[in-house]
Amino acid sequence: MTKLAPGLHIAHLYPSELGINGDVGNVRTLAFRARVFGLDVHVTNVGRGDTLPPGVDLVHIGSGPTEELKLVLDDIGRLSGALGALRDSGVPFLAISAGWFALGSRIEFVNGETALGAGVFPTSVQLLSSRVVGEIALDTRWGIVTGFENHAAHVDAAGLPHLGSVRAGVGSDPSASRSHRWEGVVMGPSLGTNVHGSLLPMNPVLADWLIESAVRRTHDNWTVPSTDALTDVDRFAANSRDAVLKRL
C-alpha cells in the first residue's frame, strides 16, 4: 500500500471581490512551493454564497476596495462559525488588508458606520480618509520582511504580537510615532497584515512557515524538505528585498 502524500488544501476566500492588488500571488506562492515540497495541493475559491469545502488546511483572503469589502461583510457572517472552528483547530490564516478587516471583530467606516467582521481575528479597524501608500520594510522574528502598503486604516491589534516593527514605511497604526510604528499581527500560526500583493513571493520564509504549520496539524514531524528547486526563486526574492531596502 502506498502512503498518501500529505495534502495542502487552500481555501481562497472571495478572490473576485478581494483581488485587485495581486494577492493571488500569495496563493500561487504557497501552491508552487508546496508542490515542490511534494505536497498534494488543492486550491478552492470560496465566493459569496459558497460554503467552505471540507478538509481545509490553510485559508487565504486578500485585499480590495471598500465597496467590495462591504459586499463581503454582507456575506461572511454565514461563514463565521466554520471559519472560527478552523482557527480553533489550528488552521493557519493569511489575511491581507481588507480581507484581514473582514476576518476581524469590528470595522468602523469613514462615515462612522460600523460593521461586524467574522471574528477570526480579535483585531478591529477604523478606516481613515487619509491613505498610506508606498514600500515598507519590517523587522520580524523571521528577519527583514518587505512589501508594499496601500491602505487607509488604523488597526487595533487587540493585544496580539505584531508581525514586525516598521523599519521604513508607516504600518497598521498611522498615528504611532516613528519609533513605535508596527505592522500586522501574528496569532498562533496565522498572520493579518496590510502588506499586500507580493508578501509571500517576496518573503518566502513566511510562506514556508505557513505551509509547515498547516501540514503539522496532520503530520506531527513534517518539516519543509531541503530542495534545490527553489534556489533561483529564493535568490530573486532576496534580491527584491534588498532592492526595496535600498530604495527606502
Added chain:
Amino acid sequence: MRIALAVLLGRAVRWLTRLRGGGSAMPGNVALLLAPKFLEHAFSQVKSGIIFVSASNGKTTTTNMLARILRAHGLTVFTNPSGGNLPQGIASALLADVALDGIVHADVAVLEVDEGYSVGLAARLAPTTTLLVNVQVDQLNRFYEPARVAGMLRTLANVTKSNVILNADDDSLREIGQSLQDDKSVSWFGVEQGLLAKAPHGLSNVRQQDASRQVVRPVVSTEVMTTADRSAQIRLDSVGIDVPLPARGLHYAVDAAGAIQAARAVLGSSFSPDMAVDGLAAMETIYGRGEVITVNGEDIEVIMMKNPPSLQMNLDAISSRPEQLLVAVDEGTPDPSWIYGIDLSNLGDVDIITGTKAWQIATRFAYEGRDVRNVEPDPDKAVEWFLALPKPTSGLKVMLVNYELMMSIRKRLGFLELEGGNQ
C-alpha cells in the same frame, strides 16, 4: 497682453525643451503660470464643441481615432496628441498651435483628459460631448480604488452639455449612464455578446460585484461584430462597415467603435461611414501596443505593461510565444504585485529582466515556472545585451516594458517623437 506673453514665453521654453529631445509639461506650466485662464481663453471660440475623451485604458488611441474621423469629414480639429492629458499637457499642445492671441481656430477640439483631472478640466472648459471608454484597475497607488475613478467620470458625464457616449460592456459606465439626467443625449457602443464571450479575459473592465446594482445592457448603436488581424466589422445600427485598426486586439476595435459613435453623435446626419473608414485608415501604429521598431536593421516588437487590463489585452493579442523576451519595469510601477493576477501563459522563458523592479518581476516569472536567463537592473546594459542576441529563428524579439522605461529605452534607441505625436 498677458496671453501674448504666456504664448511667447511658453513657446521659448518649448523650443528649449525640444532642443533637449523629448517633450515636457514645462512649457504649458509656464503659460498657465503667466495666464491662469490660458485654457479657458484658448477654447472660447471653438465653434462646434469641445469633446472630452477619458478612460482607464485607450484614451490616446481613441482620441487619435476620433480626431482623424472628424478631420476626414472636413472639420478642422485641435487635439492634444502627445498623450499630454493634464492641464499643463494640454497647454503645451496649445503652444504649438495658437497665434499670439492664444485662440484655437478649429471647428472642434478633441481632448484626451486624465481621469483624475477630468472634473477640474470640465469645470474650466465645459465640454459639449464626453466619450468614456472604460473603468479598469489602474494605478492603485494613485487612484486607490476603481470606484473613485468611476465617481470622477460620473461627475464629468453629468456636467457635459449635450452628448455622452458610453461603453455598454462596462458595468461602471452602465451605472453612470443610468444615473444621468434627461437633458443630454446618451448613446452606446459595445461588442457583440458572442464575440465578447470568446475573448479570453473579456474586456477586463471592472465588474460590478453587487448584483443589485447591475444595470441591464442598453441598446447599442455602434457594435463590434467580428475582428480580424488588424481590422474589424462594426455595425452602425443596421449597417455593417469594415474598419482598419492600428494594431491587433479587440480593445482597438472597442476604441474604434467608441470613436465612431462619438463622431455620429457630434456630426448627426453629416456623418459618413466611408469618411469614418478613411479617418481610421489614416491611423499610424501607436507605439508600445504591439508596435514594431527597427534597431540596427532588426525588427523588435514592443509591448507595454501599463496596468493589469492593458497588459492582459496585449498578451491575449500575441499570436505566438516570443522566442526572445526582455521585460523592463521600474518605479513607474510602484507596486508591480498585480502581475500575479495576470495570465502569462502566452509568454515563455525570459532572456533578460531589467529596471529597478527587475528582481520582483523575475520572482513572478519563476513562480510561473519560467526560466529567467539573466537579470540586469541597469536598462542600458540590459537592452544592449538583448539587442546583441542572435536573431530568433522565428518571429521577432519582444520587449515587454512599463511606460516609463519604454520612454527612456525609446529615447536611448533614437526614437524621439512623443506618444501619438504622429499628427
